[in-house]
Amino acid sequence: MKILRNLSFGLLGLLVCVLMAATCVEKVWGTPFVVRHVYGSPWFVACWALMAVTGMGYLWRRRVQKRRAAFLFHLSLALILLGALVTHVWGVQGRVHLRQGEAVEAFTLSEGRTAAFPFRLSLEEFRVEYYAGTSAPKDFVSRFTLAAGDEVHQGEVSMNRIFRHEGYRFYQSGYDSDGQGVTLSVACDPWGIGLSYAGYAFLLLSALAFFLEPQSGFRRLLRHPSLRSAGVAGLLLAAPFVRAAEDLPRTLPRETAACFGRLYVYYNDRVCPLQTLAKDFTMKLCGKPTYRGLTAEQVLTGWFFYYDDWKREPCIRVKSADVRRLLGVEGGYASLQDFFGPDGYRLDAEALADASMADAKAVGEANEKFSLVSSVATGAAWRIFPYMPPSSADASRLEWLSLADRLPRDMPLEEGTFVRGAMNYVAEQVARKHFTEVERLVGKIGRYQQRVGGALLPSDLRFRAERVYNQVNDSFPLAVASVVLGLFSFVYSVRCLMLHRRERRGVSRVLLGVLALMACWLAGLMVLRGLVSGHLPMSNGHETMHLLAFCAALLTLVFYRRLPLTLPLGFLVCGLALVVSMLGERNPQVGQLMPVLASPLLSVHVAVIMVAYALLAFVMLNGVAALVLLASRRECEAQVERLQVVSRLLLYPAVFLLAAGIFIGAVWANVSWGRYWGWDPKEVWALVTMLVYALALHPASLPCFRRPLFFHVFSVVAFFCVLITYFGVNFLLGGMHSYA
Structure with missing residues (x-):
């Protein structure tokens, strides 16, 4: 039995080391190399098979089969490995390219060989479905015919919806630029998938049985005498400070700028409030969602209406010391004028060619900010005028025109006159400081958007949710408070353990209340972001870090009575997750899924x-x-x-x-x-x-x-x-x- 134990755990350790090394080798030598020499090699498959056999033999010798849940769990893992082996040996994967009007009877395997279908495939139609009112793809749909003798079957595939026929499965993989052809992934592996799925089902059932089994290791630990309720103490209140704003560049009054924020704009492949564009613009440019007490809408409209003032304002954050040297600035911020010198633009292709790899990335970031400012100042970023072409065959798509775009030839004269002259008239009223008239004109633009966009615009609930989300989504105060509370309560709790003291219950209750409020706040943010994006907020690093912070807070509220150090650990995990999520706020766009x-x-x-x-x-x-x-x-x-x-x-x-x-x-x-x-x-x-x-x-x-x-x-x-x-x-x- 000792030999079986050493062999099974030794092989497991070897495989872990091989997997770690393989990912590093893949970075250097590429994916095909590690697939051929590691993941798909006979010795690698043999190691997994030998580990499974010796492991099951070791479990049997230790009579683990008497503990049914634990044995079933390990058996399900072996079944999953068996399914993987069947897939590796007998599974077939490849691709087939279809064009409308052409019949195909074979497909290309992953290793390059050709295999025949027991039927013929013919593409009938391919279409791209878009999110309402945008040009962002929502789904790719292919409709085709399968013919075998006198039998004809209609098939349709799209993303996350496959088609099965005679053991073959078809998946949407790609499409031709002219829309007349598609590439489908092909797989034929009925036995391997069946075994693997059975293993997954047994794994979930055995895990549930393990946690319910009275004599399982988990239930025995729950009854361990050393577990008792534990409290936490230590509370720190920090007061933020605000930098005074002096000599601000001209901008619109806060209320007038907020009216612009309530307009619709086509940005990041979706329709959203102009406030979102303003916040992202200010965050990317200045590193913060506000600038010297000015709102994001004031910053955005300031660059458009008062360009001469703002081009001299050192508000463009430059993190790289080398880029600051090229621009000739000493602080961490540069003005737009600093990008130009006696010889012209300072960050041109010649500067990029002379920079190292790290410097080139920093120069590219600075150039991106310059281009962003230019697009806002010239009106190219202001895609606020929806337009439905009379000849459009897709009634779910709108075109959105910016202030710098040429008007379509088929646009009605009345609409064209309004689109071309609306913002010019607004700029005229801004110059005269007739801000009440500016607000009236902006409202008129909003009514034009609703009339043309109609049902293709976001719902009022979704639009208001995004405006609220833009105002409250700031992880910095919550992250700092959570980390500070976690550190101090962690130190205090460990000291109490060292001195064999009990922690004060009153302070623990206060901290518990603070954590409960944080959990509610995070849940509210996730609900708002879900309403804004139209899907559950779990699709990128920023969203998953918010989810991790919420899970940490929720688990702490559930287990704080039974487990020691739960409150400080909950604060620390929650705070650190929010700190990481702040990295996502540097490039914070909410996009279509x-x-x-x-x-x-x-x-x-x-x-x-x-x-x-x-x-x-x-x-x-x-x-x-x-x-x-x-x-x-x-x-x-x-x-x-x-x-x-x-x-x-x-x-x-x-x-x-x-x-x-x-x-x-x-x-x-x-x-x-x-x-x-x-x-x-x-x-x-x-x-x-x-x-x-x-x-x-x-x-x-x-x-x-x-x-x-x-x-x-x-x-x-x-x-x-x-x-x-x-x-x-x-x-x-x-x-x-x-x-x-």
């Missing part, structure tokens, strides 16, 4: 993974607290052991949720792309994270995890796998998931 992401499985996949990450963050911070207690050289063995029990208790749901999230993502990938596992770097590192943390759930087989010191060091070091999975892949390794 990509067609491939328009699946309910996306929301479930992301939510489950985020809860798992929140629990693993708690485990890591528990480990930090335990190591601090051990370093104090006081008699804290009981507290350290208690923290170990808490961490082990949290590890069970964390690992099971991580496994469930991975396999839900696999089902989604199979529905979207025709393969449930593609060895993408984020997929690989998510698997690595699950396998690494799963080791700690086997203290009976791995006695080192019974020792508190080893366990807590492991929990801190293992969290680097989570960091690499979420951040390292995004910023270093890349791949299909780098947007998340």
Whole structure:
């Protein structure tokens, strides 16, 4: 039995190391290299098969089959591996290109060979469906015919909706620029997918049975005598300061500028309030959503109506010291005039050619800000005039004209006169300081938008929700307060553990109330963003970090009575997640959901993974607290052991949720792309994270995890796998998931 144990866990450790190394090799040598020499190689497949066989043999020898839930869980993992093996050996994947009016009887396999269909395919129609009133694609739909002898079948595929026939599955993959042809992904793997899906189902059922089984490791830890209610103390109030504003450039009054914010604008492939464009413009230009006490709408309209004043204002944030040197500025901000010198534009192609790779990126960012200012000042960014062409065949699409666009030839004279002269008349009234008349004219433009756009414009609820969201979506105060409260309460709680003192209950209740308010605030923000975007807010890094912060706050409110250090850990995880989400606010646009992401499985996949990450963050911070207690050289063995029990208790749901999230993502990938596992770097590192943390759930087989010191060091070091999975892949390794 010892040989089986060493062989199974040894192979598991070897595979984890191989997976880690393969993602780094892929970055250097490319995906085809690692697929050919690692992921698709016979030795790699043999290692997985041998690990599964020896692992099941070891479980049988240890009579784990008597604990039905645990045995069924491991058996489901073996079944998933068996399905993967069947897919690898007998599964068929490829692509077929269809053109209207042409029949196709074969497709190209992934390795380049050609295989024949038992039927003929003919493309009947391809169409792109758009979000209402925009040019942003919502879905890609292909309708085709399958003919085999006298039998004819009609098929239709789109993103996240596949077509099945005689064991073959077809997925929308691409389309020709002329709209007369499409590329479909083809997969034929009935047995492998069936086995894998059965494994996923058994895994979920066995996980539920494990948590309900009275004698499971999780239920035994819940009854551990060292668990008792714990409170937290320590409260810090910080007062913000506001910089006084002097010598401001001219701009519209706040109320007048706010009227512009209530107009519709076509921006970022969607129709939204002009306030959104103003906020994003100010954030990208100045690094903040306001500038010296001026609202975003005042900044945007200031650049348009008072360009001569604003071009001298040092409001363009320049982070790179090298770019500041090229512009000849000393502070962190430059004016538009600083971009020009005696020899012309200072950041031209010659400056970019002389810059290093890092400098080139900074020069590119500065050039982007210059172009952004130019588009606002010239009116090119002000796409505020909707237009429905008389000859348009698609009644769900509007064209949006900016102040710098040429008017279409078929535009009615009355509309053309209004579009061309409206903003000129507004500018005339601004010059005369007739701001009441300006507000009246802006209202008239708004009524024109509603008359032309009609039902294709966002609903009033969605429009108002976005305006509220723009006003309240500022993570900075919440992030700072949460991190500060977490740090001070963490230090205080650890000190109480060291001195064997009880924490004051009153302060704990205050902190609990603050955290509850934060959870409600985050939930409100997520609801608003969901209304604005039209989908659950879980599609990018900014949104998932907000979800992680909410999950951390919610889990803290649920477990604070039973687990020590829960409140400070909840504040810290929530605050750090919000700090990371602030990075997303630097480029904060809310966009239309990509067609491939328009699946309910996306929301479930992301939510489950985020809860798992929140629990693993708690485990890591528990480990930090335990190591601090051990370093104090006081008699804290009981507290350290208690923290170990808490961490082990949290590890069970964390690992099971991580496994469930991975396999839900696999089902989604199979529905979207025709393969449930593609060895993408984020997929690989998510698997690595699950396998690494799963080791700690086997203290009976791995006695080192019974020792508190080893366990807590492991929990801190293992969290680097989570960091690499979420951040390292995004910023270093890349791949299909780098947007998340």
